Amino acid sequence: xxxxxxxxxxxxxxxxxxxxxxxxxxxxxxxxxxxxxxxxxxxxxxxxxxxxxxxxxxxxxxxxxxxxxxxxxxxxxxxxxxxxxxxxxxxxxxxxxxxxxxxxxxxxxxxxxxxxxxxxxxxxxxxxxxxxxxxxxxxxxxxxxxxxxxxxxxxxxxxxxxxxxxxxxxxxxxxxxxxxxxxxxxxxxxxxxxxxxxxxxxxxxxxxxxxxxxxxxxxxxxxxxxxxxxxxxxxxxxxxxxxxxxxxxxxxxxxxxxxxxx
Numbered sequence: 625x626x627x628x629x630x631x632x633x634x635x636x637x638x639x640x641x642x643x644x645x646x647x648x649x650x651x652x653x654x655x656x657x658x659x660x661x662x663x664x665x666x667x668x669x670x671x672x673x674x675x676x677x678x679x680x681x682x683x684x685x686x687x688x689x690x691x692x693x694x695x696x697x698x699x700x701x702x703x704x705x706x707x708x709x710x711x712x713x714x715x716x717x718x719x720x721x722x723x724x725x726x727x728x729x730x731x732x733x734x735x736x737x738x739x740x741x742x743x744x745x746x747x748x749x750x751x752x753x754x755x756x757x758x759x760x761x762x763x764x765x766x767x768x769x770x771x772x773x774x775x776x777x778x779x780x781x782x783x784x785x786x787x788x789x790x791x792x793x794x795x796x797x798x799x800x801x802x803x804x805x806x807x808x809x810x811x812x813x814x815x816x817x818x819x820x821x822x823x824x825x826x827x828x829x830x831x832x833x834x835x836x837x838x839x840x841x842x843x844x845x846x847x848x849x850x851x852x853x854x855x856x857x858x859x860x861x862x863x864x865x866x867x868x869x870x871x872x873x874x875x876x877x878x879x880x881x882x883x884x885x886x
Contacts, residue, residue, distance in 0.1 A: 637847070637883060642865035645847055645873040647880045651835040654874045655688040658831060661872075662777065663695045665829055669776045670701045675763040679707040679778040679819065681789060682722040685833050686779070689726040699730045703763050705756060707778055707824070708790040709740040711748040712815035740817060745810035749817040753808040767826035769866060772807050778819065778827040782834045786842045786858035790818035793857045801862060802853070825864045830871045832860060837878040844882035847873065 637645040648654050662678070669676040676697075680686050704727065710718045720739050727737055738759075740752050756764055756773050767774040780788045790811035791798050797809040801821035811818045824830060834843050846852055846861030853864045865871040 634877065637880075639847060641853075643847065643863075643871045643873065644865075645843075645875055645880065645883070647875050647877060648835070650876055651684065654833055654835050654876065655684070657874060658685060658688045658779070658833070659692055659695070661831060662689065662779075663692060663697060665777050666697045666702060670698055673762045675701050675703060675760075677703045677705060677759070677764050677776045679705045679775050679827070680719070680723060680726075681707045681779065681781060682719045683781050684835075685781045685831070686723060686726055690729045692726075693729045693731065697730070699732045700736070702730075702732055702736060703759065704732055704737045705775065706738070706740050706752075707780065708811065708816060708818040709748075710814065710816040711740055711742050711745055715815070716742045745815060745817055749806075749808040749810050752817060753806065756807060765828075768868065770822055770826045772805075772823050772826040774868070775823075775827045777829045777831065778824050780824070780830065780832045780860075780863075782832055782839065782842070782860045784836070784838045784842050786846060786860050788832060788860040788863070789824070790814050790816060791821060791859035791862075793859060795859075798856045798859050798862070801856070821859065821862045825862075825866070825869060825871075827869060830863055830869065831874060832863065832871065833874045834860070835874065835876040835879050837876075837881075839879045840882045843873070843875060843879050844884075848882075848884060 635647040666676040706719050765774045782788045795812045804820045807823040808817050852861035
């Protein structure tokens with residue numbers, strides 16, 4: 625691995641498989657980078673094809689977006705999708721509700737915020753996949769490698785157990801990867817849906833945040849172990865960078881402390 629000093633981060637680690645890890649001072653710096661990167665990617669996509677498709681979840685990766693109302697992004701051309709969502713029980717629509725502050729602050733048109741239906745997990749996964757596949761090609765393209773829809777940007781948080789979206793270690797929605805041929809899957813035991821590993825790895829850009837000290841061991845394994853792409857015990861590490869797909873891990877000094885090159 626090679627480390628280089630950057631303006632935005634303390635260092636950049638480039639893995640042999642093409643994944644990139646940006647090392648920041650703290651989680652506040654990660655939030656600022658997310659704001660900058662979303663602005664850059666949205667502006668470029670809108671200029672080149674007239675729209676920008678953004679997949680979000682909840683929590684620390686969504687909160688920074690609230691500050692982008694004055695970023696200059698044409699939010700009327702931004703389409704918001706959800707990488708995971710609860711669809712059953714009292715928590716149904718959790719991620720949609722969590723996005724309300726961002727949507728309002730930035731003025732994203734209601735018709736551009738694509739809500740996951742409150743159905744059984746399997747029904748919701750099928751219905752929402754149909755929604756994304758039915759989007760105009762300038763909004764959601766197609767990945768030439770996988771044939772799956774290609775979102776412009778997937779924003780992901782992660783946990784110390786290696787989960788991201790609602791992809792949990794050794795769960796049924798992970799064990800079917802790679803090669804699931806589905807964009808959305810029911811999330812085992814969660815009463816909701818999730819993007820598949822294959823769908824995330826088909827996006828044009830992926831930002832995966834893992835900045836907490838408790839995530840250091842997970843970060844080391846996901847970025848340092850061989851055969852990460854098939855290690856179903858660490859779903860975050862299965863997200864692969866290939867031609868047409870850029871994968872960036874956003875780390876802090878404390879979460880990156882166990883990486884060998886640092």
